[in-house]
Each structure stands twice: as C-alpha cells, then as structure tokens.
Amino acid sequence: MTEPWPEISVVIPTHARRGQLLRTLEALERQSLEPSRFEVIVALDAAADGTAAALAERGWRFDLRQAESARRAAGAARNAGAAIARAGRLVFLDDDIIVGAGFLAAHLRVAGDDPAVVVVGQSAPAIAGDGLFAEALRRWWTDRFHALSAPDHRFAYSDVMSGNLSIDRALFERLGGFDTTLDCREDYELGYRLVAAGARIRYAADAHGLHHDTSDLRRSFDRARAEGRADVAIARKHPELFPFLLAAEMTAPGVRAWLLRQSVFRLAGPARLAAAGLGALLPVFEAAGLRRTWHRGSRMVRTHAYHRSVAEALGGQRELDALAGRAAEAARAQVPPVLGIELSGGIEAVRRQFVESGPLAFELRLGGKPVARVGAQPGLVVPGLRQFDAALDARIRDWAPGVMAAERMPPLPDEPLEAQGDPAERDADAGTALAELDLADWRFTPRGGGAGYPLRVLVRRGARPLGWISLDEPPPAGALMVALRDGVVRDAAICERFLADAVTATAPGSDPVPLTVVVCTRDRTERLQRCLAAIAGLDHPDFEVIVVDNAPATEATARLVAALPDVRYVREGRPGLDWARNRGLAEARTDIVAFTDDDTEVDRHWLSGISAAYADPEVAAVTGLVLPMSLGTAAERYFENVYGGMGKGFDPVTWRWTDLSPRAMLWANRFGVGANMAFRRSALNGIGGFDPALDVGTATRGGGDLEMFHRVVRRGGALAYTPSAVVWHEHRSGMGALRDQMRDNGSGFAAYLLAVGRSRAVGRATLLAFAVRDWIWGWLLRRLIWPQGSCRRLTLAELSGLFRAPGRYRRARITARRQGATDDPAAPLAEGREA
Numbered sequence: 001m002t003e004p005w006p007e008i009s010v011v012i013p014t015h016a017r018r019g020q021l022l023r024t025l026e027a028l029e030r031q032s033l034e035p036s037r038f039e040v041i042v043a044l045d046a047a048a049d050g051t052a053a054a055l056a057e058r059g060w061r062f063d064l065r066q067a068e069s070a071r072r073a074a075g076a077a078r079n080a081g082a083a084i085a086r087a088g089r090l091v092f093l094d095d096d097i098i099v100g101a102g103f104l105a106a107h108l109r110v111a112g113d114d115p116a117v118v119v120v121g122q123s124a125p126a127i128a129g130d131g132l133f134a135e136a137l138r139r140w141w142t143d144r145f146h147a148l149s150a151p152d153h154r155f156a157y158s159d160v161m162s163g164n165l166s167i168d169r170a171l172f173e174r175l176g177g178f179d180t181t182l183d184c185r186e187d188y189e190l191g192y193r194l195v196a197a198g199a200r201i202r203y204a205a206d207a208h209g210l211h212h213d214t215s216d217l218r219r220s221f222d223r224a225r226a227e228g229r230a231d232v233a234i235a236r237k238h239p240e241l242f243p244f245l246l247a248a249e250m251t252a253p254g255v256r257a258w259l260l261r262q263s264v265f266r267l268a269g270p271a272r273l274a275a276a277g278l279g280a281l282l283p284v285f286e287a288a289g290l291r292r293t294w295h296r297g298s299r300m301v302r303t304h305a306y307h308r309s310v311a312e313a314l315g316g317q318r319e320l321d322a323l324a325g326r327a328a329e330a331a332r333a334q335v336p337p338v339l340g341i342e343l344s345g346g347i348e349a350v351r352r353q354f355v356e357s358g359p360l361a362f363e364l365r366l367g368g369k370p371v372a373r374v375g376a377q378p379g380l381v382v383p384g385l386r387q388f389d390a391a392l393d394a395r396i397r398d399w400a401p402g403v404m405a406a407e408r409m410p411p412l413p414d415e416p417l418e419a420q421g422d423p424a425e426r427d428a429d430a431g432t433a434l435a436e437l438d439l440a441d442w443r444f445t446p447r448g449g450g451a452g453y454p455l456r457v458l459v460r461r462g463a464r465p466l467g468w469i470s471l472d473e474p475p476p477a478g479a480l481m482v483a484l485r486d487g488v489v490r491d492a493a494i495c496e497r498f499l500a501d502a503v504t505a506t507a508p509g510s511d512p513v514p515l516t517v518v519v520c521t522r523d524r525t526e527r528l529q530r531c532l533a534a535i536a537g538l539d540h541p542d543f544e545v546i547v548v549d550n551a552p553a554t555e556a557t558a559r560l561v562a563a564l565p566d567v568r569y570v571r572e573g574r575p576g577l578d579w580a581r582n583r584g585l586a587e588a589r590t591d592i593v594a595f596t597d598d599d600t601e602v603d604r605h606w607l608s609g610i611s612a613a614y615a616d617p618e619v620a621a622v623t624g625l626v627l628p629m630s631l632g633t634a635a636e637r638y639f640e641n642v643y644g645g646m647g648k649g650f651d652p653v654t655w656r657w658t659d660l661s662p663r664a665m666l667w668a669n670r671f672g673v674g675a676n677m678a679f680r681r682s683a684l685n686g687i688g689g690f691d692p693a694l695d696v697g698t699a700t701r702g703g704g705d706l707e708m709f710h711r712v713v714r715r716g717g718a719l720a721y722t723p724s725a726v727v728w729h730e731h732r733s734g735m736g737a738l739r740d741q742m743r744d745n746g747s748g749f750a751a752y753l754l755a756v757g758r759s760r761a762v763g764r765a766t767l768l769a770f771a772v773r774d775w776i777w778g779w780l781l782r783r784l785i786w787p788q789g790s791c792r793r794l795t796l797a798e799l800s801g802l803f804r805a806p807g808r809y810r811r812a813r814i815t816a817r818r819q820g821a822t823d824d825p826a827a828p829l830a831e832g833r834e835a
Contacts, residue, residue, distance in 0.1 A: 006037060006086055006087040007108065008038045008090075011043060011078055012095050014045060015044075016051075017095055018051045020095055021042070024098060027098045029061045029062070030101050032102050032104075033104045033108075038087070039063040041082075042064065042065075042066050045074060088170070090172055091166040093209075096211060098126075098209060099164075100208040106206040116168070116171070118201050119207065120204070121205075122205045123164045124142075124208065124210055132295070132298075133216060137215060149203060156380050158379070160191025160201065161187055171197070185227060188234070189237070189238075195380065217282065221279070224305040225308070228305070229309050239323070247307070250264075250307060260307050264307050264310070268311070271308070275305070282297055339354070351388070354388050369486060405488070412442055433455045434448060437458070438460055438461065439459065439461045439466070444457075448632075455471045456469075463605035463724050465627075465724070469491060493650075510612060512541055512542060513592055515544075516543065516584075517596070518581070518585070520580035521598040524598050525557055527599050531597075534600075534601040534604075535596075539604050540611060543607055544590065547570065576698045576819075579819070581689070591681050592678060592679075593679055594677070595675075596675055597729070600727045603725075606676075608724075620679065621683075621712045621717060621718075622678040622721075624722055625650070625724075626648075626676050627727070627728050630730070633733045636733055642791075643742075655718065655720075663769065665762075666710070669706055677709075678725075683712070691707050691816075694707055694752065694809075694812070699808035699809070701751075702749065706748075707755050710756060742798045743798065745801065747808055749775070751805050753767060753771055754806065
C-alpha cells in the first residue's frame with residue numbers, strides 16, 4: 001500500500017539557527033492538520049552547526065526531508081526545497097516563526113482549489129527588548145499586517161513576503177522560482193512576476209505565527225545596504241518598476257534629491273563619515289530620552305546606507321540617469337486602460353459595470369466630473385469586487401455630502417452671472433481677487449476692485465459663512481456659475497456645513513439683544529469713515545455706536561463723528577488701546593459691548609451673529625470670523641495663507657475652562673482676535689477690564705485681547721466663537737509693515753504670558769513649560785529650522801519681539817501706573833466719564 005500523497009509541502013530555509021529551527025518544527029507537530037496531509041522540507045543553507053544530524057536523530061510525526069542549496073542565499077535554499085516537494089501547494093516558512101495550530105489548515109482554506117491564489121499569512125512580531133529600535137520594529141510589523149487586513153487594501157507585489165507564504169507549486173515552477181542572484185528582496189521580485197502572471201494575493205490572518213525577529217540597529221543598516229543593491233538589480237530586470245522603488249528618490253526634482261545625489265556620488269567619503277558619526281550618537285540620544293531625535297537620526301543613517309548602496313551598485317550618476325530613462329520608456333509602453341464609472345446610475349449598476357470590465361484602474365464620476373480615481377501601477381493586483389466596494393464606500397463619504405447639498409440648493413439662475421470686469425484686463429500684479437457667493441439665491445458679489453483670476457470666493461448661506469473655494473483660471477464664457485457650483489459640490493466640508501445650517505435655519509431664533517458697538521481709533525480718519533459706513537448698514541435692529549478717540553493729534557475724528565447723528569464721540573486722553581477699550585466699556589449703555597477696529601469692514605449680519613450667540617446665558621464673551629479685506633499683495637497673501645491670518649475656522653466652538661488643561665488655555669489666540677469680539681459687561685464687573693499695560697499704544701504692542709480672553713475663560717465664563725459674526729480686516733500690504741507686525745506679535749504674546757504669570761492665574765512651572773515647549777520651540781523655532789513655506793526673516797522678527805518683551809512690559813506697567821491704573825488688571829470697571 002502506497003503512502004498518501006501530501007496536500008501541502010512546508011519549505012523552511014535555515015542557516016546556523018538549529019535551536020530556533022527545532023522550536024519551529026515542534027510547533028508544526030501541533031498542527032490541527034493530520035500529519036499525513038503535509039510534509040516538511042528543511043533546506044539547509046550552508047548550515048554547519050550540526051543541524052542535519054540533529055534533524056536525523058529525532059523522530060517527527062510528519063514526513064521530514066532535507067535539501068541542500070548550491071549557494072549561500074535564502075532564495076536558492078527555498079528553490080532547492082521546492083524542487084523535491086511532492087504536494088501541489090508550497091508553504092514557505094522562516095525558521096524564526098512559531099506557528100499556531102491552525103496555520104496549515106488556514107493556508108489550505110484560503111487558497112481553496114484556485115491555483116492562481118497566493119496566500120500571505122500573519123507573522124506577528126515577538127520581539128525581545130523595549131528599546132527604541134525594538135519598539136519601532138514591532139510597530140512596523142504590526143502596521144504592515146494591519147494594512148493587509150483592511151477591506152480596501154490593494155494588494156501589490158511588495159505584499160508577497162516569503163516568511164509566511166503559500167503558492168501553487170506548478171505556478172511557482174512555471175515562473176522559475178525565486179531569483180537566486182538576489183541576496184534580499186527575492187520575495188518582492190517573485191511577487192512582481194506573480195502579479196504580472198495574473199495571480200491573486202489573499203491575506204490569511206489565521207495563518208498565524210509569532211515572528212521572533214532578532215534584528216538590531218546595526219543589522220537594520222546592513223539590511224538597508226542589501227536592499228539598495230537588490231533594488232538596482234530588480235530595476236534592471238524590470239525597468240517599469242523603478243519609479244516605485246525607493247532608489248527613484250534620487251531622480252526626483254527638488255533639493256532633497258539633489259542632496260541625496262551629492263551625498264552618494266560626489267561627497268561619498270564625507271557623507272559616510274557623517275553617517276557613521278550620527279550612528280554613533282544614536283545610543284546617546286536614546287539614553288537621553290530624545291525619542292524624536294533618535295528616530296529622525298536612525299532614518300537618516302538608514303536612508304544614507306540604502307542610497308549609498310544604490311550608488312555603488314550603479315557605478316555613477318550616468319548609470320542612474322540611464323536607468324531612469326529606460327524606466328520612462330517602459331512605463332510609456334504599459335499604459336493601462338482606465339474605466340470611467342458613472343455614479344449617478346446607482347450602486348448596483350456601478351458594481352455590475354466593474355465586474356464585467358475588471359479594470360486595472362477606474363475613475364468614479366458624478367455628473368460626468370471625476371470625483372475619485374483608483375490608479376494602476378506595475379505590481380498592483382487587479383482589484384477584486386471586495387476592494388472595489390471598500391474603495392467605493394470610502395469615496396461615498398467624500399462625495400455624498402455634495403450630492404445631498406446639490407439636491408437642497410436652489411437651481412442656478414437662467415441668466416448666467418459673470419464676474420464684474422474682464423479677467424483678461426486684470427493687472428497681473430493685482431494678486432488674488434475676492435468675492436462672495438450666497439447659496440440661498442446664487443448671488444455673486446465681487447469685493448474690492450472686481451473679480452478676476454485667481455479668484456477666491458467666500459461661500460455662504462445667508463448670514464452663515466461656509467468656507468472658501470478658488471478658481472485659478474477663468475471658466476468658459478457663460479459658465480461661471482456652473483464652475484462655482486461644481487467647486488461647492490466638490491468641497492465636502494462646505495456641503496456638510498450647508499446641510500447642517502439648512503436644519504438649524506428652520507429652528508426658532510432668539511430675540512435680538514441690544515448692543516453697543518465700540519470702535520477705538522487714533523488719527524486714521526479715512527479708515528474710520530469706511531468702518532462706520534459698514535456699521536451703518538448692519539441689519540441688527542437695536543444698537544448704539546461709540547467712537548473712542550485715543551489721544552488724538554488732530555480734531556479730524558471729532559469732526560467726522562460730529563457729522564454722524566447716530567454715533568457718539570468719546571475722547572480718551574491716555575494713549576493705549578486698552579485704555580480706549582475700557583473707556584468704551586464704561587460709556588456703554590447696554591450690557592453687551594462689541595468691539596471692532598477702525599481698519600475693518602463689518603459684515604451686515606455681524607451684530608446678528610453676536611446677538612444669537614448671547615442666547616446662551618453662560619456666554620460671557622463672543623468672538624467671530626475675521627477675513628482678509630484684500631489679497632492683492634504678497635504680504636497680504638503670506639499673512640493669510642502661510643501665517644494663518646486672523647480667522648479661526650468656519651465651525652462654531654464654545655470654550656470652557658472645564659474642557660481645557662491649563663496649558664491648552666494659554667493658547668488664547670485660538671479663541672479669537674480683538675478686531676471682532678464682544679463681552680457681557682456684567683460678567684466683566686467681576687473680573688475687571690482690559691490691562692492698560694498691554695496692546696497697541698504701549699511698549700508691549702499687543703496681547704490685551706488675549707489676556708482678556710484667557711481671564712474670562714479662566715474665571716469660569718464661556719467664550720463662544722461664532723463664524724456667523726464676520727468682519728473683513730485690512731491686512732498689512734507691505735513686507736516691511738508685515739515684519740513690524742510679526743515683531744509686535746512676538747512682543748505682545750510674550751507680554752500676555754508675563755501678565756498671566758504676574759496674576760498667578762497659572763502655575764509658574766506650567767507657564768514656563770508652555771512658553772518653552774509649546775510656543776518658543778513648537779511654534780517659533782520649528783518654523784525657523786523647518787520653514788515649510790514660512791519666511792525665516794519674518795519668524796526672526798517674531799523672535800526678536802519675544803526677546804524685547806520683558807523690558808517693554810516692565811516699562812508699559814510703569815507708564816500705566818503713572819496714568820492712573822491699579823496694579824490689578826482685574827479691578828472693577830471704571831464708571832463712564834463725560835466726553
């Protein structure tokens with residue numbers, strides 16, 4: 001009677017790890033699969049530690065045979081083992097993986113009867129030690145298997161990992177097995193040929209093993225060098241794959257690629273010494289607890305080891321360029337078809353179209369316009385229906401708000417509305433134009449000098465601003481509104497706010513509260529006139545206006561206000577914005593007092609937004625959205641787009657001290673800005689007015705609004721940020737003026753922290769930790785070292801303001817005391833005085 005033929009052959013390459021191998025074989029003895037259904041082949045890879053004798057001395061429950069490879073390489077050992085295998089399916093298993101009892105059964109179950117299925121099992125990391133390298137290695141393995149388990153994972157050649165892998169033996173033999181010329185990455189190279197042959201990769205989480213990876217930091221650097229050599233060999237064999245290998249980083253445009261090339265071709269010696277020095281410092285970084293520095297340093301050493309090995313394998317810059325050229329030619333010759341799938345026909349129709357076509361790449365379209373694309377690249381498996389459904393589900397979350405919002409928007413007007421002015425006639429140096437679009441009736445309103453391109457549009461629904469959209473180029477004639485609508489529909493955040501506002505807009509509103517508007521000014525009559533004209537157009541039914549003239553040099557402001565019957569004029573002789581603000585509070589006849597600056601234009605719904613926020617009786621302060629009045633100059637665009645401007649977003653937030661840690665509360669600039677703020681006067685009676693040693697008009701040049709925000713929240717008052725209260729602000733138009741503003745920002749923020757420390761509102765240790773770690777390092781120095789678009793010169797100006805702040809704040813306090821201020825900024829508000 002003949003022995004039953006095994007269903008699966010386990011091939012284990014090994015080299016001088018007898019003890020570990022024996023533990024792996026013992027785990028295979030505990031398989032749920034009957035021993036007669038599988039065989040084990042140990043492929044001896046130049047093993048001279050007595051492994052062969054140890055295997056022969058012991059009896060095994062399964063059939064165990066040995067094979068020897070002709071050369072020292074794991075790929076050659078696996079091929080030698082596969083050559084004597086008898087089963088129709090091969091399982092390649094590393095000798096440092098201790099498998100679970102259901103390991104082989106899971107491989108057979110997932111593979112089924114389909115010879116095109118390649119199964120990758122899970123090799124969970126069992127890594128000894130708790131150092132930074134062990135932690136990073138453990139996380140790398142864990143993240144990799146977590147990605148494989150995702151429903152929408154698009155399997156690729158690099159998912160073929162030979163440590164826990166099963167494959168049809170006939171397919172393996174037809175492809176020629178592992179490439180024995182490679183010292184590593186031989187599984188990736190085989191994976192690429194498998195994908196090209198139409199194989200389907202499946203992940204089997206229950207084909208489980210514990211991977212006892214004994215790598216260390218030095219071996220990881222050696223591995224990086226081996227990977228560099230292997231990637232060059234793979235790229236020469238499969239040129240179309242080169243752009244997707246790490247080696248292609250050196251051919252990319254930009255400074256980083258240039259530095260990589262210099263470090264491995266022209267300056268190889270100095271770069272090698274620098275990498276060795278950095279590698280020697282890594283244990284010092286770890287011992288000192290500098291985790292981030294260690295991780296960054298180890299990545300740099302590993303990256304240099306890899307690219308240095310690539311350079312050595314290539315031989316020179318000319319060979320790198322030639323390889324990139326061959327890769328480009330190969331890529332042009334392998335352009336895959338892209339299937340366009342229209343979503344409006346329904347999900348079932350979409351799935352049916354995908355099943356019938358089975359494309360390498362597909363594009364999801366909504367109304368003919370692309371909304372998502374799943375691309376193709378060499379080595380990617382043709383996505384199955386499961387991956388397609390998961391990808392479609394992820395895209396639905398992106399475009400569904402747009403579809404729902406489009407259904408609730410009114411139809412576009414019959415007559416096309418175009419931007420005022422011919423974009424072709426717009427001055428090339430005029431910068432970005434601004435406009436508003438109201439989705440309630442599609443009213444399009446250019447701001448400033450008319451619309452042109454590039455165009456930035458504030459999208460709103462009545463009083464509620466929803467977000468920005470941009471048009472970089474003019475649309476076809478007569479298609480402006482269509483282009484604007486498409487921009488809105490494609491922005492999920494805007495559509496979600498539109499849908500939420502459509503619900504809240506139907507809720508009953510609160511009665512408007514009476515308010516006082518205070519505008520503090522000093523010798524800027526033209527700007528003040530523009531500001532007061534906008535205030536006169538407010539839609540709020542009950543408010544008064546007070547202009548506080550702060551230590552004026554002329555009577556121009558008094559004459560302007562005298563001609564306006566509904567505006568009160570008050571002179572505050574003590575110079576300083578916070579003296580003026582306190583005077584406005586004292587003169588107000590209402591409990592709610594709103595402040596704006598003379599270089600703003602308030603939106604007509606500004607006070608209505610503030611009034612609505614005060615429907616909550618716990619709210620003591622309100623701030624609103626501040627938008628740029630112009631983006632015509634480089635300084636204005638930098639301040640708004642790079643520095644962050646004055647806006648705090650388009651979503652309402654209510655800040656309470658119970659929700660904030662002491663350090664988080666110190667970021668009071670998140671709460672709002674002084675150009676758009678309001679206070680419940682009765683709440684301030686308990687905590688005092690603005691600190692007159694802070695802000696414009698004093699040596700500190702800022703910080704008064706932030707200190708008041710912090711004090712209100714710290715004393716238990718709620719601060720509501722409402723984007724429906726919109727103010728347009730005139731940013732600094734010149735780089736010199738912007739540099740002065742950055743210096744003032746640094747001085748003002750530091751003075752604000754000094755004022756908080758003087759009041760003992762926050763513990764000194766907490767304040768110091770915030771100042772050093774969060775602000776100086778996290779905000780200033782990081783932008784100085786890694787600008788990422790920031791201007792170092794402007795960051796240096798902000799730093800210079802910080803260094804000047806202690807002396808400036810001391811002088812400002814002395815001046816404030818001489819002017820009659822108490823030493824306690826929380827003193828009760830002064831009574832109003834006659835003008």
